[in-house]
Amino acid sequence: MSKTYEYSDNTQLSPHFNISEFRCKCGKEHETLNSPELIEKLEKLFTALNCSKIIVTSGYRCEHHDKNVGGSGTGQHTLGNAADICCYGQDGQPISSKVVCCKAQDIGFRGIANITAAYIYTHVDVRPNGKWYGDEVHGNNTVTDDFYKYFGGEDMKGIDVSVHNGNIDWNKVKADGIEFAILRAGFGRLEKQKDEKFEQNYAGAKAAGIPVGAYWYSYAMDEDEARLEADVFLKVIKGKQFEMPVYFDLEEKKQFDLGKEKVSVIMRAFLEKVEKAGYFVGLYGSASSLTTHTADDIKSHYTIWLAHWVDKTNYSGAYGIWQNSEKGKVDGISGNVDLDICYKDFPTIIKGKGLNGWGKAANPTPVLDPEPTTDTTAAVTVTIGKDTYRGTLTKV
């Protein structure tokens, strides 16, 4: 049960939390509701994470304010059971919300959710009944019953596609459990060799909420040609945003006939150019070509997308994605499709670094109140014939 405090109350509730931090931010000086269990658990969280501080960005909310920030007006914040927090480590940096969610689960908060795309802010609550483990980046539903499993780098299932896969129903692909897709952007060194379905696949996968990467199929026979291919690739993917890496795909026999040294020179030329342009770029290769035709410095610097169509690969090098079949069946795609398994949380890494078209805005510096504010009016200008009208529209 929550206790009620006067607006002006400055009671220190526990070593690290003062009731004033939980005041409603609607602007009216009304009372604050606060649950002792919330404070007790926040203290446990503080200790478990070895925090230097925990900032409460939103504690109690009156019904009016809760609705204003996008809530229902009856949620846990309106009962004094909830707090939106940012936890800081001993280094003064925010602790990832992924870590906070896991610890909050250990401590027994019953409502827990990551609430920002950069994984900096976390909602925690001590709701009387039920459980909500959410990740508002992915909607408002419960996403897991175990954050360790959810954030613990569980393998992601994916596909890679090109024009050869025809028209794809991306919503069906998503419903079938596919969690990422690498799209062929094109091949060679001419812009007209853009994959005919690249734009369609990009738009479809994005609309279905599937993280995407891209790859470029090479015919380059020397480093100059590889740079030309990189230029065309960069043109084709310009303006797009990729959650997954973008890859260089070199697998023509006449290229391998050049020998390991020359092949490695071609790879470096393409990879360096794309990397310098702000992309998280990697190399696609078969287990044998990676072993016999790829220099070690390339394999250690760039992320590897391993192609090995076997049940269990014996490739001993490191790789982020494994293409383990060319004969997969996935709803929404007719015929066979390449299947992939991803072992790294590329979306978080890439967005965190602001690469692949995400820019610096993907990794914002913390602000004190990340709650969304909903505009209820909009200024509009309309031209009818030769006359211009200006006014304010109000949301109903």
Ligand SMILES: [Zn+2]
């Ligand atoms: Zn209020």
Ligand SMILES: [Zn+2]
């Ligand atoms: Zn909240």
